[in-house]
Amino acid sequence: METEIVRIDPGRAREPESREILRRAGEIIKSGGLVAFPTETVYGLGGNALDATASRRIYAAKGRPSDNPLIVHIAETADLERTAVEIPESAYALAARFWPGPLTMILKKHPDIPTETTGGLDTVAVRFPSHPVAQELIAAGGGFIAAPSANRSGRPSPTTAAHCIEDLTGQVNMIIDGGEVGIGVESSIVDLTEERPVILRPGYITPSMLREVLGEVETDPGLDAAADLPPEAGSGNVPAGPGPKAPGMRYRHYAPQGSMLLVTGDEAAMVERIRQETAQALAQGKRTAVIASRETADAYPGGVRVFVAGSRHDPAEVAHHLFGILRACDEEGMEMICAEGFEEGELSRAVMNRLEKACGHNIVRV
Ligand code: TXA
Ligand code: MG
Secondary structure (H helix, E strand, O other), rough: OOOOOOOOHHHOOOOOHHHHHHHHHHHHHHHOOEEEEOOOEEEEEEEEOOHHHHHHHHHHOOOOOOOOOOOOOOOOOHHHHEEOOOOOOHHHHHHHHHOOOOOOEEEEEEOOOOOOOOOOOEEEEEEEOOOOOHHHHHHHOOEEEHHHOOOOOOOOOOOOOOHHHHHHHHOOOEEEOOOOOOOOOOOOEEOOOOOOOOEEOOOOOHHHHHHHHHOHHHHHOOHHHHOEOOOOOOOOOOOOOOOOOOOHHHEOOOOOOEEEEEEOOHHHHHHHHHHHHHHHHHOOOEEEEEEEEEEHHHOOOOEEEEEEEEOOOOOHHHHHHHHHHHHHHOOOOOOOEEEOOOOOOOOOOHHHHHHHHOOOEEEOOO
16 A cells, blocks of 8 residues: 655644645545544544444554554544443543543443444543644544554554654555654543543543542552563453453553663662663673663763653653654664653653553562
């Protein structure tokens, strides 16, 4: 398949020349094709959410197990009612506060949404993104776009069009380059189908922000499960019982090709341990990297490739850079990667969750 790459300046998404491109992109979606597009969190790989065949194509393009459900993206809150049924008041309250924005809600599925889109589940994930290119594309494509992150299964989510081009050239009809995304980690997911709301994936919308609207909110205890399934696991491989409730959170994800260790705890002890680990790796002749904070970046031996993720006091900055750094580790052939823990602030849960998955739960607490 030929992949067309087009460029839209997000600030000009509603100008006539952008609309013309988006109209064509919308036609691709409506005729069952696939378009990668920017959102405020990460790039998405979009197809018509109402078309079972389009959803199958998404799974194939990503190399994703078809039991891992897709998120349905809408461009107006009213379309929630065409996506879900038995919608609780809490969903409207969350929508009023956080939509458009980086929050996904799990609700009971509307019969018009094919089970191919929801990975066979009778629940559906819904999100109304704030990115103007995403909004215009959804509207042009008929209002309901199923979109997982636009990476090959198992790789870090894409935060630039270059990442999508790397992973999806030849697999999608069009890639819309809208520049670098703002947030850099995927949306927070909250499940509203149980008696009490449960966070299935931590993201930019933090537990305390959700609590302001919902009162109590729990976090899925399965998120800390130590083992991840390999990304190539086939349909039906998701085990029942303990483990994350969002099927996608059970798969290995983001892991770089080299071996990776996450070191958490007291700052001085953490730095000391990483100094030891990296010195040892260098002595073995390994290409060695550290994912560090700006504050501690100078602490590591010469010869170590230090990636500065951001300030230790600013998890949003770290979130913004993290996936790009994980990809760069592969590009630069890093064989041993040590990551510092980032545990300051509520948003650090989103960052740590991605780091824990990236290192395959190979974690040392000092
Ligand atoms: O920020 C985002 O959410 C991005 C952009 C493109 O919107 N999308 C994204 O999609 O991260 P994806 O497919 O990479 O992650 C969706 C997650 C997966 O872990 C999936 O298992 C979970 O949402 N999910 C989807 N539908 C679900 C459902 N009905 N019940 C539980 N988990 C669900
Ligand atoms: Mg993903």
